[in-house]
Amino acid sequence: MGMRRRSHSEQSIDSPSWTKRLLSVWTLENIKVVKRVIVSVIGATVLLIGIALLILPGPAFIVIPVGLAILATEYAWARRWLRKIRGIASNVVSGRDRTAQRDSRI
Numbered sequence: 001m002g003m004r005r006r007s008h009s010e011q012s013i014d015s016p017s018w019t020k021r022l023l024s025v026w027t028l029e030n031i032k033v034v035k036r037v038i039v040s041v042i043g044a045t046v047l048l049i050g051i052a053l054l055i056l057p058g059p060a061f062i063v064i065p066v067g068l069a070i071l072a073t074e075y076a077w078a079r080r081w082l083r084k085i086r087g088i089a090s091n092v093v094s095g096r097d098r099t100a101q102r103d104s105r106i
Contacts, residue, residue, distance in 0.1 A: 035074075039073055040074065047063075047068060050062075050063030050066070065082060065086075068085065
């Protein structure tokens with residue numbers, strides 16, 4: 001078992017062409033896609049756990065907005081849902097009824 005000689009086609013990890021090749025793969029567009037996938041997976045997981053906590057014992061009304069907030073960093077539909085949930089929550093906390101709010105707009 002002797003030492004194997006390195007051919008010209010094999011690159012050392014210290015060579016600059018190896019780092020150039022790695023950096024050429026990570027373009028700005030690829031990084032955006034990877035970030036969106038990671039945010040989607042984490043946000044959807046947290047949101048699904050929150051939905052499960054509606055039935056199971058746990059703080060569903062805290063976990064669901066957290067999941068939506070994670071998804072809202074990438075998706076407009078999640079921002080709309082989060083805005084709507086914030087409005088409902090502020091009405092509940094302030095003691096206002098949703099029907100009273102609808103009647104005042106008429």
